Amino acid sequence: MDFLSEFHPPVVHFAIALILTGVAFDIAGFVLNRESLRNAGFWTIVFGALAVWGAMFTGHFAEELVEDAIKGTKAYELLEQHEEIGEILPWIVSILAGFRIFLNFRQNKKLFILYLSAGLIVAGMVGFQGRLGGKMVFEHGVGVKAGKSSGIDD
Numbered sequence: 472m473d474f475l476s477e478f479h480p481p482v483v484h485f486a487i488a489l490i491l492t493g494v495a496f497d498i499a500g501f502v503l504n505r506e507s508l509r510n511a512g513f514w515t516i517v518f519g520a521l522a523v524w525g526a527m528f529t530g531h532f533a534e535e536l537v538e539d540a541i542k543g544t545k546a547y548e549l550l551e552q553h554e555e556i557g558e559i560l561p562w563i564v565s566i567l568a569g570f571r572i573f574l575n576f577r578q579n580k581k582l583f584i585l586y587l588s589a590g591l592i593v594a595g596m597v598g599f600q601g602r603l604g605g606k607m608v609f610e611h612g613v614g615v616k617a618g619k620s621s622g623i624d625d
Contacts, residue, residue: 482526
């Protein structure tokens with residue numbers, strides 16, 4: 472099942488883009504009072520939640536390939552933090568998506584503002600998680616050298 476690790480980068484980028492864009496669509500739809508933008512936000516957040524689960528699933532396989540090779544390094548510390556956040560983030564995004572689905576059927580301006588606030592926080596969490604993954608790859612070379620198992624540039 473190691474081949475599933477190769478799907479982690481595209482799936483995770485798709486998830487990041489969907490979550491950030493979905494929140495942006497919903498903010499724009501709220502501010503501009505445009506139903507079409509709110510509809511785009513709805514579908515983008517829903518599919519973003521599914522993509523985040525895919526990112527977690529493929530991330531487990533990616534982690535297994537590099538974990539032993541980087542133990543005891545700064546990259547390993549990042550990997551552990553990335554994994555811990557990655558295990559709770561799908562649940563958090565799913566709650567956000569569930570809240571958004573609820574609001575699609577029950578329109579309430581105050582609750583929508585609450586959703587947008589939560590959406591900004593979740594978008595920040597998604598961005599932070601992406602930054603951790605980026606640091607592992609771009610600063611430590613995790614998963615890109617010597618058969619996807621090195622990253623000991625510390």
